[in-house]
Amino acid sequence: xxxxxxxxxxxxxxxxxxxxxxxxxxxxxxxxxxxxxxxxxxxxxxxxxxxxxxxxxxxxxxxxxxxxxxxxxxxxxxxxxxxxxxxxxxxxxxxxxxxxxxxxxxxxxx
Amino acid sequence: xxxxxxxxxxxxxxxxxxxxxxxxxxxxxxxxxxxxxxxxxxxxxxxxxxxxxxxxxxxxxxxxxxxxxxxxxxxxxxxxxxxxxxxxxxxxxxxxxxxxxxxxxxxxxxxxxx
Numbered sequence: 266x267x268x269x270x271x272x273x274x275x276x277x278x279x280x281x282x283x284x285x286x287x288x289x290x291x292x293x294x295x296x297x298x299x300x301x302x303x304x305x306x307x308x309x310x311x312x313x314x315x316x317x318x319x320x321x322x323x324x325x326x327x328x329x330x331x332x333x334x335x336x337x338x339x340x341x342x343x344x345x346x347x348x349x350x351x352x353x354x355x356x357x358x359x360x361x362x363x364x365x366x367x368x369x370x371x372x373x374x375x
Numbered sequence: 376x377x378x379x380x381x382x383x384x385x386x387x388x389x390x391x392x393x394x395x396x397x398x399x400x401x402x403x404x405x406x407x408x409x410x411x412x413x414x415x416x417x418x419x420x421x422x423x424x425x426x427x428x429x430x431x432x433x434x435x436x437x438x439x440x441x442x443x444x445x446x447x448x449x450x451x452x453x454x455x456x457x458x459x460x461x462x463x464x465x466x467x468x469x470x471x472x473x474x475x476x477x478x479x480x481x482x483x484x485x486x487x488x489x
Contacts, residue, residue, distance in 0.1 A: 297474065297475065299477050301477075303418075307482070307483075308466055308480040308481060308482050308483050309418060309466070309480050310480070311477040311478070311479070314476060314477050353417075353418065357474055360430070360431070360473055361431060362408060362420045362423045362431050362474070363420065363474060363477075363478065364420065365410075365417050365418040365419075365420075366417065367416070367417040368417065
């Protein structure tokens, strides 16, 4: 069973702080890693993807990948109340469909 | 910005009835997917579709489910005989490459089986 694990939260951070969201995966052959944001009652929205070990930055978001540790994280700098949502980690390899984690609920306190 | 369109947004059906959920993927996308999300649970993969055939399916996608691309724009999910446990949000997604840059999801159809 290929699993993607996330802490369900909620993770509560004050406005302006850095939010750190973590994800581990069991399939060592995973090649592509994605972070999606899902507001309550809405569909997942792609934030960013990462393929290589290291960091990838896009605006206030940084994805970090460590394949040896089977670990991927998402940092959100200068967190805003509008960032309050559930963040979904998804992984895949080869031609396979994305496998999602259960998500971490983030609450940004004004 | 291009989007994936799903209809209806909400469907209520009686147990044992057939339902068809409809999706219009982004026009230049070639890969199509159905996922579902039971309330409070994770997004679960059902099936992927490419070149007019199923390319991958999960254990959830049993004989009561089928997919079809009846024309050049629509992509449908049929559930033949609905059960109470089929109640969920069903998301259609599409991608231009095989998920290399992630999928674009539709807004979903909330299916309620009573």
